[in-house]
Amino acid sequence: MGTKRQGRYTVMFEKPPIIRSYAAIVGEKESEGPLGAYFDTVCEDPMMGQDSWEAAEGQLQYTAVLKALDKAFLRPEDIDYLFAGDLLGQTIATSFGVMELQIPHFGLYGACSTMGESLSLASMAIDGGFASRVVAVTSSHFASAEKQFRYPLGYGNQRSLASTWTVTGSGALVLENAEECSEQAAKKCVRVHGITTGKIMDYGIKDSQNMGACMAPAAALVIASHLKDMNRKPEDYDRIITGDLGTVGQKILFELMREEGYDIEGSHMDCGIEIFDHETQDTHAGGSGCGCSAVTLCSYVMHQMEIGEWKRVLFVPTGALLSKISFNEGLSIPGIAHGVVLEKDG
Amino acid sequence: MGTKRQGRYTVMFEKPPIIRSYAAIVGEKESEGPLGAYFDTVCEDPMMGQDSWEAAEGQLQYTAVLKALDKAFLRPEDIDYLFAGDLLGQTIATSFGVMELQIPHFGLYGACSTMGESLSLASMAIDGGFASRVVAVTSSHFASAEKQFRYPLGYGNQRSLASTWTVTGSGALVLENAEECSEQAAKKCVRVHGITTGKIMDYGIKDSQNMGACMAPAAALVIASHLKDMNRKPEDYDRIITGDLGTVGQKILFELMREEGYDIEGSHMDCGIEIFDHETQDTHAGGSGCGCSAVTLCSYVMHQMEIGEWKRVLFVPTGALLSKISFNEGLSIPGIAHGVVLEKDG
Structure with a gap:
């Protein structure tokens, strides 16, 4: 147990x-x-x-x-x-x-x-x-x-x-x-080795046009907690991948992680930053939405793992917990993140 | 496994x-x-x-x-x-x-x-x-x-x-x-022995003022599937408790269960019917909402089990899957139900 x-x-x-x-x-x-x-x-x-x-x-x-x-x-x-x-x-x-x-x-x-x-x-x-x-x-x-x-x-x-x-x-x-499959077949597959479950974090930000800032504290909590729980360093992961912090949220994440004693700049990737070409596609700080991390995982991330380019990834989709009603009532926008460890042995 | x-x-x-x-x-x-x-x-x-x-x-x-x-x-x-x-x-x-x-x-x-x-x-x-x-x-x-x-x-x-x-x-x-506790203490507690997980069921009903009818098929699926999966009869349960079908939904549930070959009239209870006095409290078909089955479970149902009046209960909260948008777009109201088997040994 x-x-x-x-x-x-x-x-x-x-x-x-x-x-x-x-x-x-x-x-x-x-x-x-x-x-x-x-x-x-x-x-x-x-x-x-x-x-x-x-x-x-x-x-x-x-x-x-x-x-x-x-x-x-x-x-x-x-x-x-x-x-x-x-x-x-x-x-x-x-x-x-x-x-x-x-x-x-x-x-x-x-x-x-x-x-x-x-x-x-x-x-x-x-x-x-x-x-x-x-x-x-x-x-x-x-x-x-x-x-x-x-x-x-x-x-x-x-x-x-x-x-x-x-x-x-x-x-x-x-x-x-x-x-359900042979040991050999299982070795070729990417596996979910573990999870790190986030709490709801609220830094009091109310700007629904700046959701990266709302979610960065939740991402930082999950990533720092994961590294502490596992007694690992950021370098133990080929990539630490957040969902949709965008360029603004990413900067805040780096800052918050530094305060926790971790430099993740070398291994961090954000699905929201990767999915669009922000120079030519006019998407500003990046992509977002549940679909952003989902389609990036189910394409590029899985591809990189399957070809053996990445062996171990910490995948951390990030959510901003707002509704039209909570926004209109002037409430802040709390964030949450859920971490998943993906590994491929073979 | x-x-x-x-x-x-x-x-x-x-x-x-x-x-x-x-x-x-x-x-x-x-x-x-x-x-x-x-x-x-x-x-x-x-x-x-x-x-x-x-x-x-x-x-x-x-x-x-x-x-x-x-x-x-x-x-x-x-x-x-x-x-x-x-x-x-x-x-x-x-x-x-x-x-x-x-x-x-x-x-x-x-x-x-x-x-x-x-x-x-x-x-x-x-x-x-x-x-x-x-x-x-x-x-x-x-x-x-x-x-x-x-x-x-x-x-x-x-x-x-x-x-x-x-x-x-x-x-x-x-x-x-x-x-986490002694065997003796555990024996005195109500335990969750199993679960029966529902699918989304849509009978095409569009009347948001008649949610009992929308949810009855989902409740019937879970109850009938549970009895079949376990090879049990309704009489094996002291109560089969739905969430908030109300008086209208209850009638439909009985009918649907009869079509499946089960008569549950003797053991059925609906939290929505129990929670209000419909004659004096002007609540019409019954109570509803996530809170309806939750507070009935966490009061009367648990009390009946703890005093040994009921030994085995199938608790089946029922949900109507509508939003203001889906309703305004003229869509039907599908239902879902989730069954939980509660038992007390001692």
């Missing part, structure tokens, strides 16, 4: 689940960015053939899960649990998007940290012996997020330089108990 | 977690209902001393968790994980409510099924060896729910007879690995 826990925040798995397959589906703008070549599917129609932005986002999730299942020659009925969520009120893109799959369902809300949260719980379900195969999925859509949190698209509001651009996309992963 | 799973939907735990303590906090109307004497705390101020309905609901969660911890002589730092959620967009009552506890946090969205979802994942965390002690909590508030889903309170709209009344309240439970 006690052996799985490492300190206050971290759990290391006894039988690390393997990532059997994964898929990333994105919109056109994302496909034109630096990671364009790594995505499975590009949707040229931002409506995904649906009648609303919310339904379009749901369709992204549905398509991403089916694609990930296809790649592993699996069907929805082979999956024991689905761990899924999105940014919208009552996670409505998820509910309508994945309904047709008819998989026993755990709905999550972790804002843009959801890919980390769903991977954490999905891995627990497998390591704990409750499931053989599970799917973790999340999504975001530029238009549904703008409608939910900001201004009508037609209004054409000016965006601040600290603001980020919500990624249109969904990433899905199939996790499997390693005992 | 395979031994924990029972069929497609059910998992039975090897080391069933004990319910170490629990607390229910409610508003004045709930305290005047038939279960009034069982609640720990009654808040006479519906604003809970806060500035908004959302903050009031958050304060309900905070108070319920602290009360449950107090009853077990525990502090927030003794808790490994918090599994929490509510009905509001971006689960904002939860984020602001429990933030101060500073417990590693998994945010959930299962609409009014959240108490079942949080108990399921919390139990997995303990049986899987990932945590020694965890808290599961959820809440709802009449005023924050009306504001989110229906009409401004001052508008004084007429309510349909099929409609339910959102419960103002929060229920919190502390779950513990039984190895």
Whole structure:
């Protein structure tokens, strides 16, 4: 029992689940960015053939899960649990998007940290012996997020330089108990070795156009706690990857980590910074949204690990916990982050 | 590994977690209902001393968790994980409510099924060896729910007879690995023996004033699947307890169960029907909201089990997956339910 826990925040798995397959589906703008070549599917129609932005986002999730299942020659009925969520009120893109799959369902809300949260719980379900195969999925859509949190698209509001651009996309992963495949096959797979679960952190920032600043303290807590819990150094990781801090949040993260005695500049990567070319794509501080870290993980990050370029990665999606109501009521924007350790032996 | 799973939907735990303590906090109307004497705390101020309905609901969660911890002589730092959620967009009552506890946090969205979802994942965390002690909590508030889903309170709209009344309240439970206490003490505790996890079910109903009908198919799926997975009969349970189907949803549930070959009329109870006196409290079809099943569990249900009146209960909170946006876009209201088997040996 006690052996799985490492300190206050971290759990290391006894039988690390393997990532059997994964898929990333994105919109056109994302496909034109630096990671364009790594995505499975590009949707040229931002409506995904649906009648609303919310339904379009749901369709992204549905398509991403089916694609990930296809790649592993699996069907929805082979999956024991689905761990899924999105940014919208009552996670409505998820509910309508994945309904047709008819998989026993755990709905999550972790804002843009959801890919980390769903991977954490999905891995627990497998390591704990409750499931053989599970799917973790999340999504975001530029238009549904703008409608939910900001201004009508037609209004054409000016965006601040600290603001980020919500990624249109969904990433899905199939996790499997390693005992389901041969030892040799398992060795070739990326595995979830552990998780570091964050707390809600509030530094009192109220600017919804500067979410990187809101989330940086939560990311710093998870990364510093993980390194302390594991008694490791930043150099023990090929990459420490945050979700969507953007260029503004990244600077704050470096500063906060220095205060904790860690220099992570050499190993840090932020999905929000990588996904767009900020010079030519007018995305300001970076990409954001649950989909940002999800599609980056399910494309470039997994690719780098599979070719052996990276052996060990700490993946830390970051979420800003605001709603239209909390913002209008003048509340601050707390943040949360969920860390996942990915490793490949072979 | 395979031994924990029972069929497609059910998992039975090897080391069933004990319910170490629990607390229910409610508003004045709930305290005047038939279960009034069982609640720990009654808040006479519906604003809970806060500035908004959302903050009031958050304060309900905070108070319920602290009360449950107090009853077990525990502090927030003794808790490994918090599994929490509510009905509001971006689960904002939860984020602001429990933030101060500073417990590693998994945010959930299962609409009014959240108490079942949080108990399921919390139990997995303990049986899987990932945590020694965890808290599961959820809440709802009449005023924050009306504001989110229906009409401004001052508008004084007429309510349909099929409609339910959102419960103002929060229920919190502390779950513990039984190895943390003596065998004798564990025997005296109610334990979570297993879970049956639901899928999203959509019968195409669009009437947000009739949520019982929207959720009944999801409840029927979980109850029938559980009985099949376990090869048991309804009579094997002292009570089969749904969350907030109300009188209208209950009739549909009985019908759907009969189609599956089960008569559950003798053992069924619905928290929404029990919590108010519908003749005198003008609550129409019953109570609803995440708080409805949560406070009924953390008061009357746990009391009946602790005094040995009930030995085995199937607790099945039910959720209606709608948002203001999905409703305004003319979509149907799918449902989901999460089943939890509670047993007391001693």
